[in-house]
Amino acid sequence: MQSIVTRSEPPIRLRLDGIEVRFGGLVALEDVSLQVPAGSVVGVMGPNGAGKTTLFNVVCGFQRPRAGTLSFDGRPVRPAPHRLVRHGVARTLQGLGLFGGLTVLENVAAGASLSHRAPFVTSLLGLPSGARTQRAARDAAATLLDEFGIGDYAQSLPPALPYAVAKKVALARALISDPTLLLLDEPAGGLDSADIEELGTLIRRLPARGDGSRSVMLVEHNVDLIMSVCDHIVVLDFGKVIAAGTPDEIRADPLVAAAYLGGKDAA
Incomplete structure (x- = not known):
């Protein structure tokens, strides 16, 4: 009798559940949840003011959420910038630094x-x-x-x-630093199309380095880059998740098209 081999799902490197951030009466993030599996590239995109930078700051510990939980490798954490390396996390900045x-x-x-x-x-x-x-x-x-x-x-x-x-x-x-989770904050900013294409090639290779379990999460304005490098994409608009899925699913989602074409700048 032939045995059936099932492929196990990769472990979740980063998990956010029900994240909420408010600045006074302004809701910056509302009930935002996402997962970054080991060995994957996950992107967060959305129009200007959608909440992308705030979400990134929550993951890095620069912004404490009003509600919600965050975990690295299944362990609940309250991230802080000086403790990121302890959790196997490294990041780039919008500015070069x-x-x-x-x-x-x-x-x-x-x-x-x-x-x-x-x-x-x-x-x-x-x-x-x-x-x-x-x-x-x-x-x-x-x-x-x-x-x-x-x-x-x-x-x-x-x-x-x-x-x-x-x-x-x-x-x-x-x-x-050989991180297990690499956070990229708008890596395409200021680059021309040829440089962005080369950057995309670099990003796609990152999970395969080492044992192949490194995860990448990027926040990016450049739609072409995020569509070309990501396994999974989360789309924010006005602080809420309006779509999540593969690049093909995101391209076909009418809510995403409405968010970008409804008078907002997608660049």
Whole structure:
């Protein structure tokens, strides 16, 4: 008798249930729920003012919700920016956030220090284990820069970089800590169409790195990018989830079309 093999569903990396945020009398988010499975790319899109940035700030701990729960890998948490790495979370910023006085290599290596457990004093005093940690971080940073095709910029300073290169540096710095959940905040902002296409290729490859279980959540204005890279998309409008599904399902949803064509700017 032939056995039947069933494919198990991937575990849920990030779960939000019933999130509500109010600013005075303004409801920024109302009963927002979503899931980010392990090994997937999940996007959040919506017209300007839909609540995307507020939702991202809830996940990162910059905004405390009035109601609702949030969990990482099945464990309820109250996220805070300084505790994200503890949960295996890294993020990029809308602004690049690079250190202007450090080289590209040093900027990326600085992100690796978040994932190492060597005591700070050991590294500060230049003791052997600290030196080994620094060498490992620089080697890992150099490997990432080569993988992203920007190894030639390793010794450049951020103010001298083309903007598209600086974007890749910021992404490499977030990725070098080997997060299980990578949060991308409007990664296409300021890029032209060719650079956005290249960025999309990079994002699609991110879950496959390592053991293939890394998850990516991105908040993005660029509809073409989010449609091309995401496995699942959640659409917000006026702080509420109006649609959720695959890119094909979202394209065909009349509520999404109404939200973007009803006098709002989709860019």
